[in-house]
Amino acid sequence: MNRIKQRPGEINLLFGGEAGQGLQTIAQILARMFMNGGLHVLAVSEFMSRIRGGSNSITLRAANQPVRAQDETIDICVLLDKDALPRLKGRCAPATLMIGDPKLFGPGSGMLPLPLNELGAQAGGTIYSNSIVCGAIACLVGWELPLLEAALAKVFSSPELLAKNLAAAKLGWDHGTEAAGHFDLPPQEKKAGQLLLDGSQAVAFGALAGGCTFIASYPMSPSTGVLIHLAKSAHSHGVVVEQAEDEISAINMGLGSWYAGGRALVSTSGGGFDLMAEGLSLAGAIESPMVIHLAQRPGPGTGLPTRTEQGDLEIARYSGHGEFPRAILAPGSPEEAFACAAHAFTMADASQSPVFLLTDQYLLDTLCDLEPFHLPDAAPEPRIVTTTKEYRRYAAGADGISPRGIPGLGEGIVRVDSDEHDEEGCITEDFDLRTAMVDKRLAKLRLLKEDLALAPRLYGTADYRRLIVGWGSTAPAVVEALERVRPASTAFLHCVQLYPLPQAVLDHLQQASKIIVIESNATGQFARLLRVETGCTITRQWNKYNGLAFTVDEVAALLQQEVNP
């Protein structure tokens, strides 16, 4: 067989099958194998909202260079069931090497045959198909078994299971020998300490780094992963974890925990967050810190539960009755997700306000390799005071901040009230006091906008006239497309803090003569926010809202069109 023309220094694999066939396991194993071989990896899942059946896929990109976005080129497509063919055919090119079981697709399919049924029976059951596939892929890229075996050892901890999977992988590898080295992607020296994590893990670990001690949430895709990962840390890191009866309870529990000295997080998605709006407003009224992980998926209603979108920026910005400060952070990578989650606790605690961590399904479910997170030197110190007898919860202070006491620490009484209240926290209907309390609460916004703000990141030339502006998970695709197309005097501004907008965002916008906003929603929610907050003129909007994230190729095509209309 001839070598297939691939993009130099990388390979793109596509796996299709039913839910329950183990696509996630294949991605885990192969990603770890490529990492063991010193490559960078990215695995993007695309799945239906069901437990078994359906037709799902995972794209795995491995390369010499760091890869953080999806490409549309597919070098190898492995079909685990019949339905995967019609579904994935459109994503494959004539050059794509298709692999399938002749029993499913017939002898004349033109595919590279991989008799999974037959080999599975030899290995001890169809459950071993995943390792057989991994063995075959290892052989195709010309890799020896030990790198794969190390990956299997990480994924399968039980010795018995590992032995069977090692044997299955060898069966696959042996079967692939006639097509060995079909692709040119030699292993390199392994990078020590490199991790393989998804966005949900990054958020959960970031929350722990921020001192999170409490999470109450109601399961809802794609936010559940964070709850699960914190549950795994409940023993080792002393975190109170509770599955609430609904999202209303979850956020009210979170507020109760902050009140009593905990550092609480809630993790939810669109419809679940809608139920939290009342609790969000309560956080504003009682000046409680709160960290809300809002994991976006396409709405309205139930929408596309397992897909991605950036359609909930405006509920993060505007939900909750009344006027009170808040902050919205939107990480674009696992590293940023970790840093933002940790920083969200600092911001919330220092400003006694709710802080949003706005992510999406694409960021949360995508696996990639990364260097160890930058951990703080010391644990963050909570901003809690020991109260005296004269303590007044809402005493006037600089930037509207009143020292925060908790019950049981000191001699004072800590009163918080959702009614308008006086400095002690007792109900008032005094109009002058009302005005003073609103002003006091709103004064806290300065801290979020200035002292605690996260700066945007500029990619490309500093001497730009055309500025592409994005937020959250769109960043990696834009960054790579920009490198690919290299349009003159063009830069990309990745905004991490969406509200309140840091001054640096305004400064960058002012330099541009042309502003293009890219986001995964239909109406341009961030573009609208930028106009409202800065009065800037937006030349063009690039929007995608079919439930999938932007790919590098798509953004590159948009850039090309922009440069050469």
Add this chain to the structure above:
Amino acid sequence: MSENRYQRIGCDIAWCPGCGNYGIAKILGETLQELELDPQQTVLVSGIGQAAKLPQYFNLHYFNGLHGRALPPATAIKASNRSLTVLAESGDGDMYGEGGNHLLHCIRRNPDLTNIVHNNMVYGLTKGQASPTSPRGLVTPLQIDGVILEPFNPLAVAIALDASFVARAYVGHAEQTRAILKAAILHKGYALVDLLQPCVTFNKLNTYNWFEAHTSPLPADHDPFDRMQAFARACEDDPLRLGIFYQKEKPVFEDQLAAYVDDKRPLFERRVDVNKLAETIRAAG
């Protein structure tokens, strides 16, 4: 209001003259005094409504949150600092209506807190509409032909959920109410006290006289550890029985949490162990 170190003197009280809430506040103050609870370690949690204003008139920590939402923060406060004594109190509309789902699941969780529900069978602060416990036929400005819904039976529901402490009291019987509240606060686990009181402004049916005529203590031989008997008595609607219907020792929510297995400290004393976190991340990655 009499002198009581738990109660605030001289504040502007928002209740109507003759309201049953005065009696409840007095009885609660006396109960706390008898128990000599440490005010520094006692937290009142309430929702919204006239009953929910009670914490305003006490010298205690309070979290006066949202309508119907007292139980989730109360549960979390106890789970965040187990040395606190937590009392969640509000009216029947708040706890049984808006907060109904929280009530069900709070009973299932069984946190060590006392849940006092001021039950006057009508909405007060919103001016006289039916409450979940309003009797059928009660005519209100909204239920103009009378209530057509079955009244909510909090005791039967709580016993059906195997709540660990279920009682009913009537504010007109101060001594018995004090004894019940005392037992409820001392009980380790979730304790529901459905506390009957009249609304002198909006409920012209369930008045002081009506409660006197339609309540009676549980029989002397009532066994609070017999769930079936408790359930049967909770289903009686005339007279409404008063006393401790049901009691059961059960593991409490916060003591079973993974967070407290190896670490007994309240959450505010904890700091993330950065080295351990680095190890956790390494193992996962």
